Amino acid sequence: MPITLVVVDDQAMVRQGFSALLAAQPDISVLGDAADGVEAVDLCRRVRPDVVLMDVRMPRKDGLWAAEQILGSVPAAAAAAPADGAQGRTKVLMLTTFDIDDYVYEALRIGASGFLLKDAPADELVRAVRVVAAGEALLAPSITRRLIQEVTDRRSRPVRSSDAAAHLTPREREVLGLVADGKSNQEIAAELFVAEQTVKTHVSSMLGKLALRDRAQAVVFAYENGLK
Numbered sequence: 001m002p003i004t005l006v007v008v009d010d011q012a013m014v015r016q017g018f019s020a021l022l023a024a025q026p027d028i029s030v031l032g033d034a035a036d037g038v039e040a041v042d043l044c045r046r047v048r049p050d051v052v053l054m055d056v057r058m059p060r061k062d063g064l065w066a067a068e069q070i071l072g073s074v075p076a077a078a079a080a081a082p083a084d085g086a087q088g089r090t091k092v093l094m095l096t097t098f099d100i101d102d103y104v105y106e107a108l109r110i111g112a113s114g115f116l117l118k119d120a121p122a123d124e125l126v127r128a129v130r131v132v133a134a135g136e137a138l139l140a141p142s143i144t145r146r147l148i149q150e151v152t153d154r155r156s157r158p159v160r161s162s163d164a165a166a167h168l169t170p171r172e173r174e175v176l177g178l179v180a181d182g183k184s185n186q187e188i189a190a191e192l193f194v195a196e197q198t199v200k201t202h203v204s205s206m207l208g209k210l211a212l213r214d215r216a217q218a219v220v221f222a223y224e225n226g227l228k
Contacts, residue, residue, distance in 0.1 A: 003129060004029050006033065021125065022053075056096050064103060064107055071111045096115055113216050164211070185199045
C-alpha cells in the first residue's frame with residue numbers, strides 16, 4: 001500500500017511544490033494539503049494519513065498545536081504495522097527554516113517523528129517521508145545532538161534521574177543511547193553485532209517501559225535524564 005500523506009504549510013507555493021514532488025513517487029499518495037494548524041487537524045481527522053509534513057510557524061494555530069492534536073487523536077489508516085510500537089498512529093514530520101529552533105525541540109517532546117529543513121534536497125525530502133512512515137525517527141546525529149543540548153542549556157533545565165530508566169535492561173539502556181545518537185535500527189544492529197529484528201524488539205520494549213510514543217521522544221528522554 002502507498003504511504004498516504006498530507007502537506008501543511010502557510011505558503012501556497014511550498015505546499016504545491018512539495019505535493020507535486022511527493023505525488024510523483026510511486027509509493028506515496030498525497031491526500032490533500034492545509035494552510036494552517038486548524039485546517040490540518042480537520043483534514044487529518046477526515047483522511048487519516050500515515051504521515052503529515054507539518055510546517056512549524058503558521059497563522060491561526062501553528063504546527064506545534066496541530067501536531068499535538070493530531071498525535072493525540074488521529075489513528076493511521078495504513079494496514080501495515082510500523083516498527084517500534086508505533087502502530088496505529090499518524091506520524092508528524094516537522095518542517096523548519098532553521099536547524100536550531102525551540103519549536104522543533106518542543107515538537108520532539110510532543111511526539112513528532114523528527115524534523116527536516118525546508119531547503120533540504122528533493123531526494124532527502126522523499127527519503128524522510130519514507131523513513132518516518134516506516135516507524136523510524138528522522139534525527140540526523142549532527143543536528144539532533146546540538147539541537148537538544150543547546151536548547152536544554154539555554155533553558156537551564158536541570159538534569160534529572162528517572163526511576164523509569166531503572167527498569168531497563170543493560171542492553172535496552174545501550175540501545176537507548178544509540179537511538180539518542182540518531183542511529184537507525186540497521187546501524188545499531190551492525191554496532192552490537194545482532195540481528196536487526198533483535199534491535200527492533202529491544203527498541204519496542206524500551207519504549208513500552210518508558211511509556212514513550214516513539215524514538216523521537218526516546219532521544220529527548222535520554223538527554224533530559226542524563227543518559228547521553
